[in-house]
Amino acid sequence: MTSGPLFHEQTARQRIAALADTGSFAELLPPPERLTSPYLVQLGIPVSFDDGLVIGRAKIGGKKVYLAAQVGQFVGGAVGEIHGAKLTGLFKAAARDRVPCVLIIESGGVRLHEGSAGEIAIAETMRAIFECRAKKVPTIAVIATDIGAYGGMGILSTCCDFRVMTEHGRLGISGPIVIEKWMGKKAYDSSNRALVWKTSGGKTKYLLGDADALVHDGADAVRDAVAKLLGKSSPVSLKGVKERQKELEKRLKRFGDTADPDAVWKGMGVRNIEAASLASGPEFAALAKRGK
């Protein structure tokens, strides 16, 4: 357990400063370049000089990385044309230079105010991520806040080699409010925070194997987890996708008719639900002993 500020309470630039080796971060297209969204201007909505995404070069544990963090406070970290182009450019630079790329995701997905432009940008970034993976350049998504990774950004995160999560992080596509609207409060009560986190939170994602690490909600712990993954990569292979197909089929067969997240936890080997609910991320990971 580490002391210091909680990662989910930090701003995007604080998170970057906390992950990068001291003084190593050099921002690309920094705020003085004034890259602002013309869409938001025309809609009379405040703009941001970085369009809600901080990108740059850094070192983590002495190793060169490209590092990005989405700014959740700015339109929910949503992806507009500029934001998305910065993201695509960074992963393309990572592929070109064979330097690992770490993305701290905090985004509800496509920025609705910019329509389809953000959607295409996410699709382009996915292509760039797979360019990295084909070259065995590690791509790592960090998901550590309640804004989490949703919509297209949730899907994009699953294209990266690895996902590092904290118990605060949430990963999904449709958010609870949207689902409640569609399916009714009986099917999904979006005000039931325990249910929301057991549906999409880091613990459940780690248990099922969709998050590769579940760590304490602090920069030191996140950095350690990222540093461990920087030397690894998982290029797409026929053997790999066939195994994954079986795993996902098994998951759907076992739990497809299960409404109760506790049953999923139990099925994945958690014995004491109450203790596991209260456990910190790393305690939970130890309790769960994934893969047992």
Place this chain on the structure above:
Amino acid sequence: MKKPTSKKPSARAVLARLFGASAKGIAMEKSVLTGYATVGGAGVCVIGTCDGTYIDNAAALRLAAHVIDCVEHHPKTPIVMLVDSAGQEPNRVAEMLGLASYFGHLLSCLELARRKGHKLITVATGQAIGGAFICYGMFGDRIYALESASVGLMPIEAMSAVTKIPVPVLQKLSKTLPSLEFGAKPFALLGGVQEVWSAKDDVQAKLAKAIANSSTEDNRAELGKKRGGRKLALDVRKRVLASSLR
């Protein structure tokens, strides 16, 4: 759940238009399409959705399984991806089981196919909206749309409901910002669609040509700039690439 209704031609009619008699080799189960057909006399693998269905975990797995089958048993056969889906299944259990990961898996299977020399051609035939388009169709090497297809993030009315920006304001802005407009043509202006095929077009010939001219180089940002619908994306990307070299 209500499914958006449409007065579009039946799914079988769309398949017949694209693949002629060979469309009989395409199975349709719970609005998921899988099979093999021919285009211009050459074999193609077909995956897709129809009836504006929502894509859930099981659908993603069936599409993925068919891509794997193609990679294993039909080396280098082009894969044609048809899209008529209103979105990802908005369902709590689907989310709990990791729908995003199921989509990520489908994308990985398609990436594997691309790396192994399969051309990936997408045709948006009906609805091609949001997550349903991102999870496979937008991952094609080249993406086409029938003129009648509903392509884009979401209709202006839905955008207005979420953003609280009045419909007339969005409609007015969409005249100069095609990104806000919904449909195949504005999506093509952004570079998201290579070409829109009209009702008069010989789509079998168009599809054969599309396969022949396919390239794995993602050209959407270039197209978006050239066509004027997405003026910033390419330049911003280039600036990132240039400044990261310094």
